[in-house]
Amino acid sequence: MAEDKQGKQQGKPGGRKCHVCGSPRLARDYDRGELTCAGCGLVIHDKIMDMGPEWRAFDQEQRERRGRTGAPMTLTIHDKGLSTMIDWRDRDSHGKDLTPKRRAQIYRLRKWQRRIRVSDATERNLAFALSEIDRMASHLALPRNVREAAALLYRKAVEERLIRGRSIEGVSAAALYAACRECKVPRTLDEIADVSRVSKKEIGRSYRFIARELLIHLRPTSPIDYIPRFASDLELSGEVQSKAIELLKDAQKKGLTSGRGPTGVAAASIYIASVLCGERRTQRDVADVARVTEVTVRNRYKELCDKLGLDVEL
DNA sequence: AAGACGAAAGTGGTTGA
DNA sequence: TCAACAACTTTCGTCTT
Numbered sequence: 001m002a003e004d005k006q007g008k009q010q011g012k013p014g015g016r017k018c019h020v021c022g023s024p025r026l027a028r029d030y031d032r033g034e035l036t037c038a039g040c041g042l043v044i045h046d047k048i049m050d051m052g053p054e055w056r057a058f059d060q061e062q063r064e065r066r067g068r069t070g071a072p073m074t075l076t077i078h079d080k081g082l083s084t085m086i087d088w089r090d091r092d093s094h095g096k097d098l099t100p101k102r103r104a105q106i107y108r109l110r111k112w113q114r115r116i117r118v119s120d121a122t123e124r125n126l127a128f129a130l131s132e133i134d135r136m137a138s139h140l141a142l143p144r145n146v147r148e149a150a151a152l153l154y155r156k157a158v159e160e161r162l163i164r165g166r167s168i169e170g171v172s173a174a175a176l177y178a179a180c181r182e183c184k185v186p187r188t189l190d191e192i193a194d195v196s197r198v199s200k201k202e203i204g205r206s207y208r209f210i211a212r213e214l215l216i217h218l219r220p221t222s223p224i225d226y227i228p229r230f231a232s233d234l235e236l237s238g239e240v241q242s243k244a245i246e247l248l249k250d251a252q253k254k255g256l257t258s259g260r261g262p263t264g265v266a267a268a269s270i271y272i273a274s275v276l277c278g279e280r281r282t283q284r285d286v287a288d289v290a291r292v293t294e295v296t297v298r299n300r301y302k303e304l305c306d307k308l309g310l311d312v313e314l
Numbered sequence: 315a316a317g318a319c320g321a322a323a324g325t326g327g328t329t330g331a
Numbered sequence: 332t333c334a335a336c337a338a339c340t341t342t343c344g345t346c347t348t
């Protein structure tokens with residue numbers, strides 16, 4: 001696979017020797033396409049064939065998609081009859097009864113086969129879940145640390161046997177949602193649901209469940225966490241950002257944010273800040289990036305203006 | 315014509331009995 | 332399980348720039 005072509009391979013490629021120093025230690029460097037002598041450094045051949053795949057794969061998903069071969073797959077029975085199965089009848093291949101000693105041995109073998117099969121299944125499910133998390137995270141352009149956090153949460157959920165009865169996709173999405181909040185780069189349930197294969201409702205259910213069972217107590221998302229993303233989506237300056245955050249801190253002190261949807265409050269404060277800084281955006285634009293309606297932006301922004309004693313000249 | 319404003323009715327989720 | 336409830340959305344008409 002891709003790992004094979006990284007770095008240099010040493011050995012005796014083709015049983016050749018260096019014709020300068022006579023050393024048999026030749027090294028292949030597939031990245032440069034050169035065959036060199038490890039002894040004197042002479043480039044013996046500069047157009048060697050790369051035996052690795054001609055494409056590059058950046059993650060597990062791509063590797064799976066681009067691979068031309070692989071295990072035949074079925075969604076229901078993972079081995080599709082390809083692996084050996086020990087018969088449940090205590091007969092040998094001629095139909096004769098087994099000796100008691102032999103029977104005991106077969107019994108133990110069956111037991112182990114059962115165990116290996118389930119651990120195989122959980123491994124496969126885990127691999128699927130992790131690639132699913134990575135796929136969603138890629139779509140949302142989430143940083144590495146969030147993916148790691150999500151993967152960790154999922155592994156914990158598996159350890160605690162929380163997956164049973166729930167879909168892998170649902171729990172994967174829930175883990176990602178929780179990880180986003182944990183890492184203070186919140187995404188709304190809607191955004192997660194968009195890149196997931198399951199409904200927002202199911203993700204929410206799974207999230208609440210694993211949060212409760214894994215004793216994760218996340219504070220409600222602060223509107224402040226949304227500011228950088230919304231502001232950059234609207235191509236607003238840092239000045240507007242800090243103004244909006246300042247407004248929100250004020251608002252939080254006066255309890256204007258509790259009970260309100262954080263995205264709506266964030267949108268309103270950005271709207272106000274954009275007006276105050278002379279970089280006005282329309283209510284519609286702000287509402288769109290925050291995924292709320294103009295009406296909500298208006299309601300929140302009126303509240304903020306009233307309670308904070310702001311006089312926004314429009 | 316576009317944006318802002320607000321009223322009114324509808325929706326989905328939470329809460330408490 | 333059900334009803335009450337607040338937040339939010341949808342829709343639509345009006346006003347302002």
